[in-house]
Amino acid sequence: MRFRAEIRNVSTLTKFTASLASIGHIAWVRLDDKDVRFTVIPEQGTQVWSVISPNTIFQDWTIQSAAPNNTINLEVPLAPLQRALRSAQNAVAANIRLTKKDNIPLLSLTITTMAMHSSQQPTSSLSDRDNHFSGNGRAPSTNGANDTSSAFREASVDFFGPKADREIVITQDIPIRVLAPATVEGLHEPRCREPDVHIVLPNLNQLKGISERYTKLGMTTSNPRTPRNNSGIAKGAKLELSANMHGCLRLSLKTDAMGISSLWTGLENPELDSTQLAEGEDGLANHPSTRMKELGDASGQGEEGWATVRIEGRDWGRVLSVGRLGGRVIACFCDEHALILYVFLPEEDEREGGGGESVLTYYINSYSV
Amino acid sequence: MAVLSFSLSPDATSRIYELLVCLAKFGESVSIEARNEKLTITALNLSRTAYASFALDAKTFFIDYDFTASSSAKGGDRFTCQLLNKALQSVFKGRSNDARGRETAIERCDVSIQDQPDKTECRLIVKMLCKHGMTKTYRLTYESVEVMHALFDRTAASQGWRISSRVLREYIEFFGNKTEQLDLLAQDGKAIFTSFTEKIQDGKEVLKQPLETAIAIHTEDFEDFHMQDQMHIVISVKDFKAIVTHAETLRGSMSAYFSFPTRPLQFTYQNFGMHCEFTLMTTGDLRGASSTPNPKFISNRSSSRQPSVAPPPPLNRTASEMPPPARPSFSKPLSSQSQRPSFKAQPSVTESDPDPESLFMPGGEEDQTWDPPNYNNDDGEEMLGWDANNEHPSESFHPTFRDSGTAAPPPQQQQERPAADESQEGLEPTQRLSQVSAQTFHFDAQS
Numbered sequence: 001m002r003f004r005a006e007i008r009n010v011s012t013l014t015k016f017t018a019s020l021a022s023i024g025h026i027a028w029v030r031l032d033d034k035d036v037r038f039t040v041i042p043e044q045g046t047q048v049w050s051v052i053s054p055n056t057i058f059q060d061w062t063i064q065s066a067a068p069n070n071t072i073n074l075e076v077p078l079a080p081l082q083r084a085l086r087s088a089q090n091a092v093a094a095n096i097r098l099t100k101k102d103n104i105p106l107l108s109l110t111i112t113t114m115a116m117h118s119s120q121q122p123t124s125s126l127s128d129r130d131n132h133f134s135g136n137g138r139a140p141s142t143n144g145a146n147d148t149s150s151a152f153r154e155a156s157v158d159f160f161g162p163k164a165d166r167e168i169v170i171t172q173d174i175p176i177r178v179l180a181p182a183t184v185e186g187l188h189e190p191r192c193r194e195p196d197v198h199i200v201l202p203n204l205n206q207l208k209g210i211s212e213r214y215t216k217l218g219m220t221t222s223n224p225r226t227p228r229n230n231s232g233i234a235k236g237a238k239l240e241l242s243a244n245m246h247g248c249l250r251l252s253l254k255t256d257a258m259g260i261s262s263l264w265t266g267l268e269n270p271e272l273d274s275t276q277l278a279e280g281e282d283g284l285a286n287h288p289s290t291r292m293k294e295l296g297d298a299s300g301q302g303e304e305g306w307a308t309v310r311i312e313g314r315d316w317g318r319v320l321s322v323g324r325l326g327g328r329v330i331a332c333f334c335d336e337h338a339l340i341l342y343v344f345l346p347e348e349d350e351r352e353g354g355g356g357e358s359v360l361t362y363y364i365n366s367y368s369v
Numbered sequence: 370m371a372v373l374s375f376s377l378s379p380d381a382t383s384r385i386y387e388l389l390v391c392l393a394k395f396g397e398s399v400s401i402e403a404r405n406e407k408l409t410i411t412a413l414n415l416s417r418t419a420y421a422s423f424a425l426d427a428k429t430f431f432i433d434y435d436f437t438a439s440s441s442a443k444g445g446d447r448f449t450c451q452l453l454n455k456a457l458q459s460v461f462k463g464r465s466n467d468a469r470g471r472e473t474a475i476e477r478c479d480v481s482i483q484d485q486p487d488k489t490e491c492r493l494i495v496k497m498l499c500k501h502g503m504t505k506t507y508r509l510t511y512e513s514v515e516v517m518h519a520l521f522d523r524t525a526a527s528q529g530w531r532i533s534s535r536v537l538r539e540y541i542e543f544f545g546n547k548t549e550q551l552d553l554l555a556q557d558g559k560a561i562f563t564s565f566t567e568k569i570q571d572g573k574e575v576l577k578q579p580l581e582t583a584i585a586i587h588t589e590d591f592e593d594f595h596m597q598d599q600m601h602i603v604i605s606v607k608d609f610k611a612i613v614t615h616a617e618t619l620r621g622s623m624s625a626y627f628s629f630p631t632r633p634l635q636f637t638y639q640n641f642g643m644h645c646e647f648t649l650m651t652t653g654d655l656r657g658a659s660s661t662p663n664p665k666f667i668s669n670r671s672s673s674r675q676p677s678v679a680p681p682p683p684l685n686r687t688a689s690e691m692p693p694p695a696r697p698s699f700s701k702p703l704s705s706q707s708q709r710p711s712f713k714a715q716p717s718v719t720e721s722d723p724d725p726e727s728l729f730m731p732g733g734e735e736d737q738t739w740d741p742p743n744y745n746n747d748d749g750e751e752m753l754g755w756d757a758n759n760e761h762p763s764e765s766f767h768p769t770f771r772d773s774g775t776a777a778p779p780p781q782q783q784q785e786r787p788a789a790d791e792s793q794e795g796l797e798p799t800q801r802l803s804q805v806s807a808q809t810f811h812f813d814a815q816s
Binding site: 026075076077080083084087102104166167168169170171172173174175176177 | 540542543545546568573575576577578579580581582583584585586587589590
């Protein structure tokens, strides 16, 4: 079993990992000839299933295993992976490989970076003459020369010219588990009926900020209606998210004490690709979203034509952290049932167009009233 | 009359806060020792594997500094006490962050210690003089204890390095959070710092093993580097991070001195009238390191340079001259730390006696820790331990007695001490714990 790759886009991979890390602690990573899949299935809450075209994040990669398509299944803890990637943010080069140490499989990240130190700033020896504490006439310790005159010379060199920044090599070893095919056979993407409404979400940054305000409002412990778990801690507020086929999105909070909502209009409802539907053209006509198009209007006033889901505020906030990747997000509403988010990673150059898109799919269950 | 009083500038006040924050990572209490020429603030960790000390120079760190030695001969040249770190931190924290230009900025800090029990309550008094004539006064109680200092023989620590603290601070950011140990190694012209935890997880739990990080730095990046090739020295990574984080606030270079694994290692740096020293226990494979017949060194020192930097300032303990006193009261030999298996396997290299230069009692020789101390042992090489006194190696009087030991002296010493005490004139100005019960009459007289 072999895998090694040069990471070509540390920043994207770091943001990607960070988004996943908000959802759960451990990811099932599946690597094969064609793509890289990261799946996070926490014990409760939203799941995320993602596919990344390897060319988006890797270059010069090799993979080999006994399984068909050279498939490798791993269980990777996300916090160490995120931490390791963060240390690569200023890297000149970073590569990742599957390896073993003391019989424990690891993902080893080797990072070559220029640490940011350079001696452009004067060392304190110049400005600071009072560190002759030991009283033995030693030159200021920052230069450590054995005599004052050379210390002075060195100090001036430091001041006026940066030392050549040398590379440092950082190795990060992330503990992982290799999963047998049998273990992952039973894992399937959740299936859902055809959604009633699909709409492109507004800027996630804005949506996240507003959602967080709502969540906070809904969580005030003084609210007697806030459901509490066994230990008496107020559970997250349930936000109501609705959309229609006329470009409207509505976020509401309804509690005993208040009812507030925010409305976005002018959003895009993407056209369904009829070639991808099971029944082709007929399927399009009978598609729930087509029927929904007949209800409601672009103003968003009125109660018709909305598909609604109820989601937990904090969970929603964690999902929305995917906004850091900056992709296009399409939300598919199954009224009163579930919400599915498709996040398409921005493609950086034409090359990847052929290789397939990178998509993260979030499956969010809806709470009943 | 105060035995000690000094004044601090706002900058010095915030430096005190920063050093307290650093000391807090070692222990809950801080010990203060005041002498004529300096004030030393120290902490020792619970497992006694790390000692941190900040020595503040009377002339350069403070605006004013006045220490009145008491008249009694024994211990009169210094004053020692102990306080809770948290209590001091809350006093010195102030508003130093937004001090610039804010209304409540500290202009000066005056500290004094009132220690005459017959005249006033014994308190450490801190006055923060702020703008617009506002003064905040804090009165803290302290405990009189003898302070223990770690011994470190700089002349025996022939290996070491020195590097900018800012650079090191950047490097520690690469370490994962949950690791326990740091391995220092020199190899192929590079210095390799590895932050790790020895593998203890199994099965499903293997994913909880913390991230292991290794950083390889060219020795040319060090201002000075001299270390034996392939020798692993291991210290606590948390201690290292705490030290480097503080070192960076003083902006200079940080030096490391060491010899072999299982011998103590010392980090030092100084600036602004503060001299900072940290003495840590190390682990690692001693046999591997010391048995190499012709050890190869990775070094960027020119042959003309001395292996160790300047001669140790008077502050340093020249331990080779001073036999470490016996300390059988170490009830917890370090082998009890479950996560240092290499320590247990430590070879009893030559003697049944522990190495006097080693900071701690070796685990394999637990029996010896319980042996009664041998007071009449002039060469003093047999037992090692803490020495509360860090100067005057030429004193003919045996240091065990002179220092009046630890805060919790063993029974044998306890009996000896009253005899020693009685030979002095009068009572010490500070109260000993052992004397508190005997002095209840004293309190009554005051009330």
